Amino acid sequence: MTLGPLMIDLEGISITGEEREMLRHPLVGGVILFTRNYADPAQLSALMAQIHAVRSPPLIVGVDHEGGRVQRLRAGFSALPAPRRIGHEYDANARAGLELARSMGWLMAAELRAHGVDLSFAPCVDIDYGVSFITDRAFHRDPDVVGKLAAAYAHGMRDAGMAATAKHFPGHGAVVADSHLTLPVDRRELADLAGDLAPYRLLIANGLPAVMVAHILFPAVDEAPSSLSARWIRDVLRGEMRFQGVVFSDDLSMGGAAAAFGDVVTRATRALSAGCDMLPVCNQRASVVELLDHLQIEPEPASGLRLVRLHGRGALTLEDLQSRPQWRHAREWLERCGAAPALKLDSGSG
Secondary structure: OOOOOEEEOOOOOOOOHHHHHHHOOOOEEEEEEOHHHOOOHHHHHHHHHHHHHOOOOOOEEEEOEEEOOEEOOOOOOOOOOOHHHHHHHHHHOHHHHHHHHHHHHHHHHHHHHHOOOOEEOOOEOOOOOOOOOOHHHOOOOOHHHHHHHHHHHHHHHHHOOOOOEEEEEOOOOOOOOOOOOOOOEOOOOHHHHHHHHHHHHHHHHOOOOEEEEOOOEOOOOOOOOHHHOHHHHHHHHHHHOOOOOEEEEOOOOOHHHHOOOOOHHHHHHHHHHHOOOEEEEOOOHHHHHHHHHHOOOOOOHHHHHHHHOOOOOOOOOHHHHHOOHHHHHHHHHHHHHOOOOOOOOOOOOO
16 A cells, blocks of 8 residues: 555544544555654654554654754653754854754654654754744754755754655745744745745755645745645746655645635645645544545655655664764753853844
């Protein structure tokens, strides 16, 4: 059975019988975790084993685990710094900032892989223009710095056996509205978005495995929001920028998607037609049931091949992980990040 295009969530810390049947549905290809799905490291490892045993190839399991305020799994995991803290380190010493980015990418990915999680939706490569809710989730306000730090972070993830997912394409940093609640509108022309796209160009040149597309309307580029736009996904991202990896939409249950284009089946159909490979649908079980019952799509072999490449590789046990020099080095960085940065320059909204 190939992996389907839907990534769905679970209600608790283990799989119910109803959920097991949903995970076996051919439209499902992945599971996204939330804080409610986590009790402790042993429970998480058991849950991952349950999910991966449901079918073959195994479902992809992902989680938002950027660090700072966006880290779903806390107790038993390292408290990762917000990306902005990495940007401050770069301002103080560029070489140290890049080293920190790679070390934190490795630590984040290695800890998740040790428990069987395939994917973290990171790094966030939005530019901090000082207006968006993204704030300290952004590395910096300089697109070149964001690109360099994101590339180092992605390399660290790859070293630990995890594929990076850059988000939120084409850029969430210049809009005030929160796409979790409503549809943001960015009225810039495509030519004026060069800074937002620059980190993606660098990452794509370095083999970026996945991108998450935002629910943002750019009326000067297309009448459809970027997550539902063939102009953005097929023409710009895959065509002009030559991206060959997996395209995720942002959560189709978010307000920005709901405001965009009809009911959930219509939105999913539009997103897949636009070129998305996988669609997270979170915190609305009724929407998942509606999709499983009514979404009709033609299988796309190329999409299935792209998806299987997102499975995590080479997980270490926690004991082996903690014996590695990279672990000790990362823990030293965490101690340093707990203190104020040596030089605190304005890298964002402040």
